[in-house]
Amino acid sequence: MITHRELFLKNVAQTSDFPLALEIEKAEGVYMYGKDGKQYMDLISGIGVSNVGHRHPKVVEAIKNQVDKYLHLMVYGEYVQSPQVELAEALVKTLIPKVENIQPLDNVYFTNSGTEAVEGAMKLAKRFTGRQEIISCFNAYHGATQGALSLSGSENFKRNFRPLLPEIRNIRHGVMEDLAFITEKTAAIIIEIVGGEAGVRIPSKEYFLALRKRCDETKTLLILDEIQSGFGRTGTFWAFEQFEIYPDVLLCAKGMGGGMPIGAFIANHEVMAVFKNNPILGHITTFGGHPVSAASSLATLKVILEENLLDAVKAKAALFKSLLVHEKIKEVRNQGLMMAVEFEDFDTLKPIIDRAIEKGVVTDWFLFCDNSMRIAPPLIITEEEIRKACEVILESV
Template sequence: MTSEFLKYQAQTTPHPLALEISHANGSFIYDTNNKAYLDFVAGVSASPLGHNHPRVIRAIKQQLDKYMHVMVYGEYIQKPAVELTKLLAKNLPKPLEKTYLTNSGTEAIEGALKLAKRATGRSEIIAANKAYHGNTMGSMSVMGFEERKQAFRPLLPDVRFINFNSIKDLEKITTQTACVILETIQGGAGFIEPANNYLAKVRKKCNDVGALLILDEIQPGIGRTGKLFGFENYNCIPDILVTGKALGGGMPIGAFTASTNLMDLLMDNPKLGHITTFGGHPVIAASALATLKEITESELIPQTLEKEKLFRKLLVHSLIKDVRGKGLMLAIILDSAKITNQLILKSQNKGLILFWLLFEEKAVRITPPLTISEEDIIKGCSIIIDVLNEIQQA
């Protein structure tokens, strides 16, 4: 199968990990040799309830027996999508009350940027250096990493960049600015949290100049940081909230949420201001609804902070320079990119799945399912320490 994978399926890097997957359950993935791998990545934060969660699988199967795709987004009343958007509104502060469902996080970013331009009549977008918001052309335009986008220019005009956590850079937000788009916690940059009430200060600046604030919660959202939404940790409510990844419970989804007054701008003048065929797909919405119910009705969210404490207690080694992030959105910071690569690849050989971050070459991603047990955290961290000892002794 490896040769066919490389021959027929387009690749994203010259050296994919190329595990051939047989099945997955809970916090474990199994290859075709039935070797078990403890999953510390959760599909890059997209499987918050682990693999094959019974509540999610049951919801998917029940919806499959009723209907799948019947009409493009927004025309027919389909209960799973209505119930999902209603539950999101119930769990969000005012004025975040109306949600547009999309197929992916990057599509939701595109919709959010369009909405900000439509609402303000302005064209300037302020984004952050080392930001990652997706890989379509609009999302790439607000990616703060030139190496990854220079081959695809020209991109959107009128995009300016600021440094995350820089108060001085807030001077660049002016009455020409349509929106400021930030990750609540910077992901690809190394899981950088906002410091010194930064997001609240961005919020005030946007209010002062009439710009909208878009917060990208595609990674930190849906319970990963000890709150249902990451911004709840930082004294800041955005004008437009973007979610994805974990919301689908392992199925492909994105969403952007705003006030009714803002979101209704996409209905008219022009009509069909943002459209999608498969957004709000009933099977995916059913999966997302079951996922959101499980996370909000259980103790998983407060448990993330206890599990974070356990990770921080166990991940102590002379090669580990820092453990960044919050809840179960953590990154080990090592001495060098070489050690990062060795740790990820050697850990896979020992049955532990770790992964890289996009821009910080010294970082190792730890974003396990929220459902991971303390026993499995101890087991995985033991593998990490053992591998680091091997690297140090080599």
């Protein structure tokens, strides 16, 4: 009889010649369980998704309650659906500016994923400003659809899919002098607060203040990509809160859904209103803000805030850093529980990742920093679990 693993390799489209191919039958909290009952600690949260852990009871309850009411009803933006409305209100409450004279982000457009949030934000910037140029950073990853891929700062990922969008410029993340490339011709700059796939790179507060000032001077929209860093990953609900700036457009997904697919781009009413006319229905989606995903996301948001998960992020990250000490570890970079453990090269790192998985701890590497180990555990991870995970990693080293 053909196995699920064989069917996976035969019928499910592959994106590499060496998929992990772990066969998982159950997941709960920080753990996943294989067909043979083997336990795996998920130190990457499904790549930044399971911020509140796998199958958090309150998230599962919200999903079940919504399933009993209704599923898809109508394309986005036509019907009043309570899960969407309540989630939008809750998101807006997390985005109240800390200073006066800033127009708050109070209009949420729901999508199915982070890459779709990027696509919508790119269209929004062009339509609102009437400009075409969009700036992103080298070694940035914003998604794999053609518009989002055009922003990528890695030619290796783009060259075989050209032609892509014109008038895209890449600058260096965190380099002050490159801000001069933002001009009156620039519709928007899309930038991560924490450079994720670059291997957790964190610019200074002064850089982001200068970036905000430059965007104001040139009337360029500042789009912050918090698809990986949002929903508590860095110790505040949004990473930008730690840098004293406020965006014109905010992108979120991944940890937003509690394990369900959802994303959003968020702006103010004036900016978002351009989708209403010339043309009407300037951006549309069938399944964006699916009611079950929206219910799951609202429950996730409430868990993060009501269970005070943000309060312990700094201490948990510090514990990781204090334990991950070895002559082969060159550096540990982090912003909260978004972490990169640097080794000499990929040839050193890959066997360590493989051995750790064999020992029941799942880690990963970064697209544009393949000598660094990704660590981004569920925020609910305990001190005991951190100690166990680090023990396994060091044994694997």
